Amino acid sequence: MTKTGDAERARLAAQIRNLNISFESSALPTLLNPLLTVELTIQQLKVLTMLVTTDEGMTGSGLAETFGVSMASMSGLLDRLEAQGMVARSSDPDDARVRRVHATELGRTAMRRLVASRPEYADDILMRIPLDDLRALAKGMAAVGAELDRLHQPDR
Structure with missing residues (x-):
């Protein structure tokens, strides 16, 4: 270079x-x-954000440790998120004694609306951009996406 x-x-x-x-x-x-x-507390939003970033989910005790709260507090928080359909609990495939917590599609959608929404990329904006500029934007965003994917891939 x-x-x-x-x-x-x-x-x-x-x-x-x-x-x-x-x-x-x-x-x-x-x-x-x-x-x-949104009908979520800040703490619920934080927990949901953690869950949305993982496909394998997390345990209640792992979440309690991450957020520095008691297991009883985390359990209550997860109960409220589950009642709203934002999270679901399931048995761990490797250890049936362990319950894993996952964001549901509703939880993921809620987080996208809150955190990842990008109004500047809405159709009403994109459809007014000249085609050559739109192609360049798509190419550039694909390059950024590829770099982000590389950052999040385990070393080989």
Whole structure:
């Protein structure tokens, strides 16, 4: 890589970061409504966020340890999330004595609406972008996605 390439890469990365800050500021009003209408406490949101990031789920005791609360407190919190259909408990396939907690599709959808929603990529915005720019955006986002996948893959 050349010095010129490094300088351009740094300039473009800074431009993308600044654009992202602008997007986040513009999107904030759109994101507020789902946040203000959700019937979850901050602690429930934190637990649900942890569960959404794992396919294998977590144990109640592991969650209690992660959040520094008693197992009784975590059990009550999980009961309330389960009553709302956000999580489900199941037996661990390797140890039937252990119960694993998983985010349900409803829980995953709720978290996407709250955390991962990106109004700047809504169809009404994307459909107004010139086709060449839309192709470039898709190519760039695919490259970012591939890098994120590489970061999260175990070393081989």
